[in-house]
Amino acid sequence: MKVLFLAHTEEGGSLGKAALEALGAAKGLGGELTIGLYGAEVQAGADSIAGCGATKFYGVAGADFASARYGSDASACEAIAKAAGADVIVMPATARASRVAAGVAMRLGAAVDTRLTGLEAVGGTIVGTRWFYRQRMVGRVERDARPWLVTVDSGCFDACTAPGTASVEMLSATVATRTVVTGIKSPAADAQTIRPEAKLLLVAGAGWGKSQPDGQKHLDEASQLILGLLSATQCSLGSSKSLVDQSGDGGALPFLTHMHQVGQTGSTPRHAKGLATCCHGEEPHVVGWRFIGERRAVNLDAGCGWAQGKADVLYVADAFAVVNKVVELLK
Amino acid sequence: MKGLQIVVLGSIVPDPLQTLEPITGPTGPALKNEMMLPAVLDPWAGHALYEAANLAKKVEGKVTLVALGPKAKLQQVMMNVAQKVPFEIVVLDGPASGFTDAAETAKALAGAVEKIPGLDKGKLLIFGGWQSASRGTGAVLQMVGELLGITDQFQGVDEIKVSDDGSFTVLERIEGGSYQQSSCQGAPAVLGWATGNLPEPPNNPQVGMANMRLIMPALQKAAPAPLKGEGLRYQSVEVPSQRRETRIVKNASVDDIAREIADWIKA
Numbered sequence: 001m002k003v004l005f006l007a008h009t010e011e012g013g014s015l016g017k018a019a020l021e022a023l024g025a026a027k028g029l030g031g032e033l034t035i036g037l038y039g040a041e042v043q044a045g046a047d048s049i050a051g052c053g054a055t056k057f058y059g060v061a062g063a064d065f066a067s068a069r070y071g072s073d074a075s076a077c078e079a080i081a082k083a084a085g086a087d088v089i090v091m092p093a094t095a096r097a098s099r100v101a102a103g104v105a106m107r108l109g110a111a112v113d114t115r116l117t118g119l120e121a122v123g124g125t126i127v128g129t130r131w132f133y134r135q136r137m138v139g140r141v142e143r144d145a146r147p148w149l150v151t152v153d154s155g156c157f158d159a160c161t162a163p164g165t166a167s168v169e170m171l172s173a174t175v176a177t178r179t180v181v182t183g184i185k186s187p188a189a190d191a192q193t194i195r196p197e198a199k200l201l202l203v204a205g206a207g208w209g210k211s212q213p214d215g216q217k218h219l220d221e222a223s224q225l226i227l228g229l230l231s232a233t234q235c236s237l238g239s240s241k242s243l244v245d246q247s248g249d250g251g252a253l254p255f256l257t258h259m260h261q262v263g264q265t266g267s268t269p270r271h272a273k274g275l276a277t278c279c280h281g282e283e284p285h286v287v288g289w290r291f292i293g294e295r296r297a298v299n300l301d302a303g304c305g306w307a308q309g310k311a312d313v314l315y316v317a318d319a320f321a322v323v324n325k326v327v328e329l330l331k
Numbered sequence: 332m333k334g335l336q337i338v339v340l341g342s343i344v345p346d347p348l349q350t351l352e353p354i355t356g357p358t359g360p361a362l363k364n365e366m367m368l369p370a371v372l373d374p375w376a377g378h379a380l381y382e383a384a385n386l387a388k389k390v391e392g393k394v395t396l397v398a399l400g401p402k403a404k405l406q407q408v409m410m411n412v413a414q415k416v417p418f419e420i421v422v423l424d425g426p427a428s429g430f431t432d433a434a435e436t437a438k439a440l441a442g443a444v445e446k447i448p449g450l451d452k453g454k455l456l457i458f459g460g461w462q463s464a465s466r467g468t469g470a471v472l473q474m475v476g477e478l479l480g481i482t483d484q485f486q487g488v489d490e491i492k493v494s495d496d497g498s499f500t501v502l503e504r505i506e507g508g509s510y511q512q513s514s515c516q517g518a519p520a521v522l523g524w525a526t527g528n529l530p531e532p533p534n535n536p537q538v539g540m541a542n543m544r545l546i547m548p549a550l551q552k553a554a555p556a557p558l559k560g561e562g563l564r565y566q567s568v569e570v571p572s573q574r575r576e577t578r579i580v581k582n583a584s585v586d587d588i589a590r591e592i593a594d595w596i597k598a
Contacts, residue, residue, distance in 0.1 A: 132465070134467060139566075141565055258526035310575060321585045
């Protein structure tokens with residue numbers, strides 16, 4: 001079996017964490033491993049994994065491939081995949097790779113499955129694990145078709161690094177696109193509230209935007225407390241749909257956008273720890289912290305479906321008071 | 332640019348508040364009582380549809396929803412969706428299950444798009460959700476684009492701004508709460524929408540009545556689209572049994588709780 005690990009490089013030609021984990025997944029299949037890298041530069045990335053056991057390194061590099069753009073990335077991936085002639089192609093499920101993976105599969109006549117959380121060879125059969133219906137059920141799939149292109153989620157496989165010096169065969173790819181990437185819009189460092197690499201996810205629920213015991217909403221105080229905890233811990237912020245919707249209507253916390261939304265209609269981030277505050281709801285809402293390791297929750301309802309059976313610890317207390325004190329202790 | 336043809340690809344999913352349980356059916360995994368579950372338009376497809384209607388209003392364009400799903404369920408859902416924004420519909424009568432193959436779905440949808448009367452690819456924008464609440468692969472739109480020969484594609488889109496000359500700029504979500512900003516010379520293009528920026532439009536019965544005049548005949552002449560799932564096998568599908576033993580801390584002081592949480596965060 002021929003396995004191709006196919007990934008884009010980051011700035012400076014290095015490989016990101018998600019790519020190194022995808023390489024770990026590819027290696028885990030056994031078989032003859034080929035590496036394919038694309039980006040502005042690829043040599044540094046190839047060198048960082050030179051000793052991974054791959055028999056061949058392919059690269060597509062140049063200014064045309066510096067940015068994440070469908071037309072150029074798909075051409076690069078297609079050229080590498082055709083040169084490698086692999087049975088299984090493993091890519092990381094980054095935003096950049098996810099943008100082109102299925103399109104590349106279509107060009108190759110390959111089967112495709114995305115966002116796998118498990119990938120293994122069992123007795124000559126390759127089995128992928130993925131989630132359905134917004135992380136509400138999990139399935140194990142196998143395919144007859146080859147090539148089979150898969151993308152694997154970050155946080156599910158051990159990263160592989162094996163530095164050395166790699167000999168990369170450079171390929172050319174024809175770029176067909178009318179698109180120009182003009183820039184990246186990022187929040188200022190001190191305003192950054194979504195941090196995929198953070199150890200802790202803070203989930204802010206609708207309770208922050210509701211009337212408090214004095215009959216008033218305390219939105220300014222809620223904002224200060226949440227931002228204070230974010231600042232003190234450098235954690236990532238997630239939110240329930242209801243609070244995001246309130247915020248969009250100007251009714252809640254001004255810094256929340258739909259990008260913060262976790263759960264049934266949002267994201268399901270992976271972090272080692274998660275602290276849910278003022279969150280309520282049953283299973284459909286709770287999928288937002290499906291992939292959080294240690295989970296704790298603070299809310300006023302001991303029987304809340306968000307926490308019962310889903311959190312390791314539920315503190316029945318006023319989140320305003322608790323978070324205020326936690327911020328003090330962490331300063 | 333005037334006269335854009337915006338084709339929205341989207342289907343139905345079980346109402347998110349329903350309890351979902353997998354079963355093994357004759358053709359593979361399915362949802363228990365799937366045809367009985369209340370359905371809604373997939374949330375991401377909904378965002379795409381509302382953004383499409385908003386854009387169509389600005390550019391005097393036309394919106395066509397191409398939906399693959401069981402037509403009886405589609406009809407129920409369309410009774411509500413039709414009241415939101417003006418659109419025409421092309422219906423493929425087939426499964427909307429999350430367990431169907433994305434490539435098969437894409438081929439069926441691309442074939443339906445090709446058959447839209449008066450289709451002008453020079454004015455074509457394909458919209459859809461960048462994810463779905465069923466299969467959630469984020470794969471179908473890309474493959475439809477490839478099948479239609481469209482190589483300008485964008486995923487995780489929250490904003491499009493179209494200029495008078497037909498060129499447009501797009502904001503795509505990338506990691507870390509950031510956006511990638513791109514400009515494209517114009518249609519054709521594929522845009523997989525994240526949430527966009529528009530709220531769900533209020534129901535407008537007049538729009539609903541006008542839409543249903545076209546939707547009902549379209550449902551009646553829905554083309555069958557059986558998806559066979561050949562070569563795709565499920566070893567298992569299950570609801571994860573991840574019940575945790577929750578320690579409930581009641582009647583503790585705020586100071587004690589805060590200290591325990593702070594220690595846990597620092598550990």
